[in-house]
Structure formats: structure tokens, C-alpha cells
Amino acid sequence: MADIVLLDGGMGQELIARSGDAPTPLWSTQVMIDHPGLVRQVHADYFAAGATVATTNTYAIHHDRLVKFGLDDRFAALHAQALAEAQAARKAHGVGRIAGSLGPLVASYRPETHPPHAEAVAKYAEIAGLLAPGVDLLLAETVASLPHARAVLEGALTAGKPVWLSVTLDDENGTRLRSGEAVADLAAIASGGASAILANCSAPEAMAAALEVFAEFGLPYGAYANGFQQITKEFLKDSPTVDALSARPEMTPARYADFVLRWVDMGATIIGGCCETTPAHIAEIARRLTAAGHRIV
Numbered sequence: 001m002a003d004i005v006l007l008d009g010g011m012g013q014e015l016i017a018r019s020g021d022a023p024t025p026l027w028s029t030q031v032m033i034d035h036p037g038l039v040r041q042v043h044a045d046y047f048a049a050g051a052t053v054a055t056t057n058t059y060a061i062h063h064d065r066l067v068k069f070g071l072d073d074r075f076a077a078l079h080a081q082a083l084a085e086a087q088a089a090r091k092a093h094g095v096g097r098i099a100g101s102l103g104p105l106v107a108s109y110r111p112e113t114h115p116p117h118a119e120a121v122a123k124y125a126e127i128a129g130l131l132a133p134g135v136d137l138l139l140a141e142t143v144a145s146l147p148h149a150r151a152v153l154e155g156a157l158t159a160g161k162p163v164w165l166s167v168t169l170d171d172e173n174g175t176r177l178r179s180g181e182a183v184a185d186l187a188a189i190a191s192g193g194a195s196a197i198l199a200n201c202s203a204p205e206a207m208a209a210a211l212e213v214f215a216e217f218g219l220p221y222g223a224y225a226n227g228f229q230q231i232t233k234e235f236l237k238d239s240p241t242v243d244a245l246s247a248r249p250e251m252t253p254a255r256y257a258d259f260v261l262r263w264v265d266m267g268a269t270i271i272g273g274c275c276e277t278t279p280a281h282i283a284e285i286a287r288r289l290t291a292a293g294h295r296i297v
Contacts, residue, residue: 001292002264003269003295003297004289004295004296005296005297006052006289006296007273008054009279010277011059012031012059012060013276014042014278014279015028015031015035015042019031019038021034026065026066028059028060029065036081039082039085039086042279043085043086043088045279046282047089047093048279049279049286050283050285050286050296052095052097052297053098053099053272054086054089054096054099055086055099055139056082056083056098056100056101057085057086058078058082058131059101060103061079062123063075064105076130079130083098083135098136099135099164100128100135100137100138100139101139102127102139103141104141104142105123108142108168108201109168111145111178114145117147117151120147120148120151124154124156125154125155125156128156128161129158129159132160135161136161137162137164138163139163139166140152140153140163140165141200144178145179149189149190153165153190153192153194162195164198164270165198166199166224167186167197167200167210169202169209169210170202171203171205172203172206174199174206174207174210175213183209184216190219191218195220198221198270199222199224200225200226200274201274201275202226203225203226204227204259205259207223207225207259208262211223211263211267212266220269220270222272223260223263223271224274224277227273227275227276253280253284256277256284257284257287257288260285261288261292264294271285273285
């Protein structure tokens with residue numbers, strides 16, 4: 001049996017659901033502004049469900065997004081608030097790690113919008129520097145292309161914390177990134193300092209193909225999938241809102257846990273959930289892992 005790191009599940013969609021507010025292009029950042037303390041409650045529920053890592057609500061806190069709404073002067077303060085809410089939940093729970101989330105610059109799933117390398121590295125390094133004093137590791141999420149992977153890894157490594165590199169896949173071909181580039185070509189990039197290689201925010205069905213490739217990298221690996229029906233054309237426009245995406249009603253905690261246990265059987269040791277997964281999904285995974293004799297660490 002294996003030692004398994006159990007990540008938390010979706011944050012942004014969970015915040016939208018709990019707040020009852022209409023989604024905005026600022027997504028989970030807007031909810032954090034309007035409902036202080038709600039992020040801490042979500043973290044607390046994931047810890048109670050069995051997660052051993054809380055991922056900070058910093059995925060969407062980027063200058064390019066804040067500038068559009070006249071909020072860029074709150075860039076550092078919003079990162080500090082997200083850190084504080086994760087830390088408060090961990091303190092109340094008594095144990096656990098905190099992963100500092102570095103989301104994509106400009107837009108998710110759109111590698112063509114990623115800034116030039118030097119600009120991107122500097123922006124990721126700035127965020128990593130803000131997060132590093134309060135986290136155990138940095139989690140580069142929803143990385144959609146090889147240039148994106150190079151830039152976020154280089155920028156994040158400047159903060160002196162372990163960096164887990166997590167890529168988003170073509171939903172119909174898990175051997176390809178959203179950019180169409182081969183997952184196998186990540187090996188040379190990941191070897192430049194990543195402490196783990198993951199796939200996230202892709203269909204559960206795409207993950208197994210990527211895990212087979214990751215197994216050759218010589219790093220701990222894993223996956224945390226989303227529960228979206230598909231990434232729509234509306235969501236791929238500028239300044240989208242998450243109501244352009246629909247959940248898969250069949251992706252119940254039990255159904256999702258079926259996928260996750262298969263990934264564990266394939267050697268994955270870092271697993272969890274992404275958008276449209278909930279504390280109930282994480283609780284079911286924890287129950288199934290324990291029943292199978294695995295140790296959640």
C-alpha cells in the first residue's frame with residue numbers, strides 16, 4: 001500500500017455556490033472580497049473531509065485581472081488575505097500543509113495569451129515571493145503549454161520552496177497539453193527543478209494517459225480532475241465568467257472516486273479534485289483510500 005497526499009477539491013466553484021452571488025470575471029477573488037471568511041470555511045471543510053493540503057485561493061489574483069476592475073492596488077493584500085484564511089483553517093484543524101496556487105496569467109486554457117518568457121517569469125516570481133513565507137510548497141496550476149511550464153517553473157523556483165508543476169490536458173487526448181504539445185516533452189522542463197508533476201482541470205477520462213507518461217519522469221506524480229461537461233467557446237473568450245461552464249451531473253463523489261483509485265493503482269501518489277469537486281468528493285476519496293489500506297499523508 002502507498003502513502004498518498006490528498007489535495008483539496010475545487011475552491012472557486014465552491015465559493016460561487018456558497019455565496020449565491022452571480023459569477024464575475026474576477027471569480028473567486030471577488031467572492032473573497034465580498035465575503036471575508038468564506039474561503040477559510042471552505043478550507044476547513046476540505047480538511048475535515050480528509051484533505052492534507054489546502055491550496056490557497058490565489059489562482060486568479062493577477063495584475064492583468066485586477067487592473068480591469070481598479071483593484072490592482074490590492075494585489076499584495078489579496079494574496080495576504082488568501083494566505084491568512086488558509087492558515088487559519090490549518091491552525092484550527094491542527095495539521096496539514098499549505099500549497100500556494102499560481103494560476104495562469106491572462107486566461108485559463110488559452111496558451112496563445114501567455115506573455116513572453118521574461119515578462120511571465122517576473123510575474124510568477126512576484127507571486128511566489130508573496131506566497132513563500134506562508135506556504136509549504138508552490139503549486140503551478142493549469143499549465144497549458146511548454147512555454148508556460150518553463151516560465152512558471154523558473155519564476156516559482158526563485159522563492160526557494162518546492163514547486164509542483166500541474167498541467168491541463170486535451171480532454172480527448174491525455175498525451176497532449178491544451179496547446180497540442182506532447183506531455184512527454186515536459187520531462188526536460190520538469191527535470192529543471194519541479195518536485196512533482198501533476199495534471200489538473202481536465203476531464204477525468206484524460207488523466208490515465210498522462211499518468212502513463214509521468215511515470216517515466218522519475219518524479220512523484222498525480223492528478224486532480226474537473227467536473228465540467230466541456231470547456232465552452234464562451235469561456236475561451238476574453239474576461240469570461242464561470243457560468244459559461246456546466247457541471248457533469250453524473251460526476252458524483254462515488255464516480256469520481258472510481259477514477260481516482262485507478263490513478264492510485266497506476267502509481268499516482270498526489271491526488272485530489274479541481275473545479276466542480278466538493279468536500280463530499282474528497283471525503284469519499286479519503287474513505288476509499290483508507291479502506292484500500294493506503295495511508296493519507
